[in-house]
Amino acid sequence: MAKAYERIADELRAEIRAGQLNPGDQLPAESALVERFGKSHVTIREALRVLQTEGLIDKQHGRGSFVRRPRTRVQRTNSRHQWEKGRAREPEEQRLQTGATERDTGLEVNDLVFHASYREIKASKELADAMGVPEGTVLLERTYRTRYSAERAPFSLVTSYLVRERIESNPDLLDETKEPWPGGTWNQLHTVGIEIDRVEERVTARPPTAEEAEELDLPPGTSVLILRKTSYDTEGRVADVSDVTLPGDRTELLFTTHLERW
Amino acid sequence: MAKAYERIADELRAEIRAGQLNPGDQLPAESALVERFGKSHVTIREALRVLQTEGLIDKQHGRGSFVRRPRTRVQRTNSRHQWEKGRAREPEEQRLQTGATERDTGLEVNDLVFHASYREIKASKELADAMGVPEGTVLLERTYRTRYSAERAPFSLVTSYLVRERIESNPDLLDETKEPWPGGTWNQLHTVGIEIDRVEERVTARPPTAEEAEELDLPPGTSVLILRKTSYDTEGRVADVSDVTLPGDRTELLFTTHLERW
DNA sequence: GAGTGGTCTAGACCACTGT
DNA sequence: CAGTGGTCTAGACCACTCC
Structure with a gap:
């Protein structure tokens, strides 16, 4: 029975x-x-x-x-990377116009509430390996939250890591009050002479932790997408590592791969 | 309290x-x-x-x-697409050597148990839109299961859709007993003159359905990655749509995006 | 206040694992 | 067989929503 x-x-x-x-x-x-x-x-x-x-x-x-009613999805594409790279060299008036989140969601700058905070940390073994630096190297850890002003939950939880020594020639990059920075991280890196050549994105999925469920306002019975984005500069060094947590019930990642012709 | x-x-x-x-x-x-x-x-x-x-x-x-002990992961990259495209034109002896699953897992051909079944269906509205054909078009639906011989659960659940009319000039492509086909789908398409130009992959995550949990042997407290892969031919038409369900606790997707230099 | 789902008890018995 | 987690009861009371 x-x-x-x-x-x-x-x-x-x-x-x-x-x-x-x-x-x-x-x-x-x-x-x-x-x-x-x-x-x-x-x-x-x-x-x-x-x-x-x-x-x-x-x-x-x-x-x-x-x-349950299926929720509308935010789409995050990998073509955004080429777009962001191009934007990094545009004049400031253009960079002020729109950011990557606006591009993904179709919302206006004024609809979005942005928050950033910076702190300095020493690289753990795991992070040091991911960034190709010795354990204990001083990193700038930056956490970002962007949400739609009409909703209380952010679209994603983002933590980005930069090697302090490689960016400190521009002190503005260490100052969280300069955020939101027009043109984003890649413009910031551009100011210290770093050009991004390729991006690797690793994606897995799991149930949200208690903290993630709370912060993203996820009901039981949902999953999160975990994305680690690693950006390499033109010399093959890791310029930035970003960990992104995305609600699985409203996010779609779209990756396009172009192939060589026969 | x-x-x-x-x-x-x-x-x-x-x-x-x-x-x-x-x-x-x-x-x-x-x-x-x-x-x-x-x-x-x-x-x-x-x-x-x-x-x-x-x-x-x-x-x-x-x-x-x-x-719980974190499980070792199977990595599935988008560089596999270029590799698969190259393999599609290789001589048969080479194509027999190894397939995409072996490449992802590092296992040998003999370690893997493969199963495929075919049937013909009429395109639903949703599928017809995804494939850019009229609703009701006859499709070949192919389901695949590949598992490690020492385990009972497959690595993934795969369903692939092809437009019957575009492949029927080679009757072998309609015959499931010809599986596993050396060189895979893209070699099959090559035999009817179709070359793949680009691949789009859409990724989301959610808890497994009861059936998925059963078939993939997933314990409660895990998620699945849902990947829809759309392959476009050199004329911009959809050649293949594949729906893939992957266990979130042992799969990592790796996407690399190369950017244009300044 | 009526109606909903959420927490909790104290206990019984079942089903599976390993010796 | 002893020890583990799984299912289930019959009931009490709490917490939230909406009228």
Whole structure:
């Protein structure tokens, strides 16, 4: 005999897939399900939890459980890199116009709330390896949050690392009050003579940690995309390492690869 | 007053992060935790579930709960596309040597168990849009599973779609018993005069469905990467659409983007 | 205040793992 | 068989939402 909570989850899942319950629809109250299936409250909740973990339903305390509606996605492409590189050498008036987030989301500069903070750290083993420097090298760690002014959760959590020694010839680059910097990191690097040649992006996925769920306002039953972006300069050295956490339910990464012709 | 299960989860999480409990270590039995925290079995289990959902612990029925050990990753790069394109024109002896999965995993051909099945379908609206053909166009749907012979779960779930009309001039391409085809899809397309010019890959993440968790042998507290790969031929038409489901806890996608020099 | 989901108890019994 | 986690009950009470 199958477990009761699985049978119940299967039955409700089938109703959702068959379209008896549509996105946005409210499920019967837990007490109603207790009666309908003749099982205890805890068992019913276990069944609903299965569906929640699958991202099929959304439980709201005091309101009810609802069939989840797919969210619109933010697209982040790798063609943005060429665009950002070009922008890094533009005159300041042009650089002020728009940033990468505006490009991804289609929103205006004024719709966005930006926050940055800097601090200096010594490279851990893991970071030192990623950046190709000795352990303990002084790094500038910069954390960024950008959000839509109408929402409370940022689009992503970004932490970027630069080697302090390679940028300190321009003291403005060590000063967080200069943010947001028109033209972004690659313009900043341009001011100290660094040109980016290629970008490597490593992508994995996992459930959010408690802190990430809190900060990105993620409900249970969602995942995060973890992206580590490594930028190499024209001499093959690592210029920047950025760790980005993106909500999986509203982000799509698009990578285009061009091939040599036969 | 904080919820009991959260306090308990916080305390255990802190012990794991502090290194009092190391990867692979067994947690105290649930009955022991009932005594230690003076809470009921159900409450203790709720706390452990929080940690499991975060991917921090791994519960094993009849054995115990353990601090999860990070798994070794399979890396899938976008440089594989250029490699695959080159391989598509090589002589058969060379094409027989190794495939893309061997390249990603570092395993030998003999370590891998391969399975393919074909069927013909009519394009749904969603698929027709993705392939740039009218709804209802006849497509060849091909599903692939490749696994390491020592493991029971495949590395990924792959479904590929081709427009039947554009490949039927070579009847071998409609015959699943010809799989595994040396040189893969791009060699198959080469036999009907199609050259691939660029590849677009769209990546998102979400919790696995029940079926995916079953087939990929994924424990609760993991995510899947969803990758849709669209291959364009030299005339800009869609040659192939492939949907790939990858286990998030053992897959890393690596995309390299080269930029134009200043 | 009525109706919803969330937390919790104290206990029973089941299912799996390893000796 | 002993020890582990998994399922389940019948009930109490709490916390949130909305009218």
